[in-house]
Amino acid sequence: MDRAIVVDRLVKNFEVTEKEKGLRGSIKSIFNPKKKIVHALRGISFTIQPGELVGFIGPNGAGKTTTLKTLSGLLYPSSGFVQVLEYDPWEKKPEFLKQISLIMGQKNQLWWDLPAIETFELNKEIYEIPRRDYEKNLEELIALLDVGKLLKTQVRRLSLGQRMRMELVAALLHGPKVLFLDEPTIGLDLIGQQKIRDFIYEYNHKNNATIILTSHNMDDLTNLARRVIVIGAGRILFDGALEELTNRFAKEKIIKISLSKEVDIKGVEEIGTVKHVLFPEVTISVPRSTVAVAAAEILQNFPVNDLTIEEVPVEEIIKKVFRGELTRHE
């Protein structure tokens, strides 16, 4: 098997009922519901190799979660082709379900009123994990995520971060080959985030697991994903290496100048957008096409000690992605 995931011209539409505001609107919508079609995915295609870790990024409502849900068999595609580990996810074959896991940062599978170990034991039976594998996996996961002391604590008494780590244990006991992670670090503090990130890295490498990750956390992406797929308004805008994002989408370059003496920098504003001034350092951004001209002009008109031309940091681009500022034709 050379492709773990194949998606071809996948389309997903939802029918939603719109409600007008207030009581009157609610009553009206009972008798005359206003239906609207939402085009969540407008024909996306991509393939992922076994062992790849791919970051899925895009603004809210772009279709990231819809894609993950379709890939894990929760949603029925309106049209198009989806294949995961050579299975059709929608059929929900036990052999398929035993090899995947969908983890959502804001979701609970743990039994709220019982200690987490009870859910683990239940999953052992549901996934028919042999006792030896179960014990080995559990021990490993507990150690990696550092939750050994909390196994017998009622789930509702755990903190968000502790609970998230328990959720990961529950979702990975059966050793899935394909992992869909939807905002795994949402709501966690920095240390908690780092723990989850290290863990994902480890899991990916140790098990050669295929992972798709969506996140609004910059560090999740820059630390984990080498390949990113940018999705916006139900379409794929970019699919490639993280570093290439900049080449593709940055319309500007950054010029960093170090001045040799204090001068009026008003003239600089005419050359490019001033981003940052902390004498003697001045940072400006200029359109890619005019960067050479701009640099020459600066060298000519200002007392420059040093000048460097840099790419816009990838974080800036990702931020733009989240704000939905990237479109296909940029």
Added chain:
Amino acid sequence: MKKYFQIFKISFQQEFSYRLNFITWRVRNILQIILTYFLWSSVFKNPDTSVFGYNQEKILTYVFGILILRAIVFSARAVDVAGEISNGNITNFLLKPVSYFKYWATRDIASKVLNLSFSIFEITILFLILKPHLFLQVNPLILFTVLTSLIAAVILFFCLLFITNMSAFWMPENGWAAQFLFIGIITDFLSGGVFPLDILPYTFQKILYSTPFPYLLFFPLQVYLGKIAGLEIIRGLVTAFTWVLILFMTVKFIWAKGLRRYSAEGR
């Protein structure tokens, strides 16, 4: 099979995790029994009074019988299905190699076992205190028929409950209302939970007998009380099991349709 045994175990633990809740619920059950007992024994003050073929002994057996049957047939956890659909919790199950129906059937059985064991305990105590005159059926063939009709009743109720709950696929916010109206009021009424159905007009009874409802409570109890026999029992059982088949297919059909509608919202 082992996975469902584990589900059975964890359901039991879950039921016990809210102890105070559990106790108050049991107290409510006992009060309900005492209340209905005194109501009906005052209506039939004279042991010789007979209304619609019920004397004091038979009406009391009916009332007690209904209480036990309710504990067996109507105690179900699958009432939570609508909630799981609308809040998206059902996602957890769709992702796992486990049958959602069998999962809830198992949880229902756990709930029934718990409910029944407490009911028997409570009713024994109340029986010893109140010493009511009850009708005891001893014919093994009839008792076997009662058991058979009970199995049909349990499956029928499970299917009805599931169908009602699955409406949440289309109307996520109306699951609770549908449940309350359909299961809580209509089903209880039409199955003889409120009063014996044979006090209703004859034509109405006839129509009712071709629906699944009387087979939930009324029919098994009538068999126990020896009020129907022979061909009528057979006709009843055939109708009940035909409904089991029809409703089971309906559940499967609606489930397949509902899953396509499901959008795993809010998760």
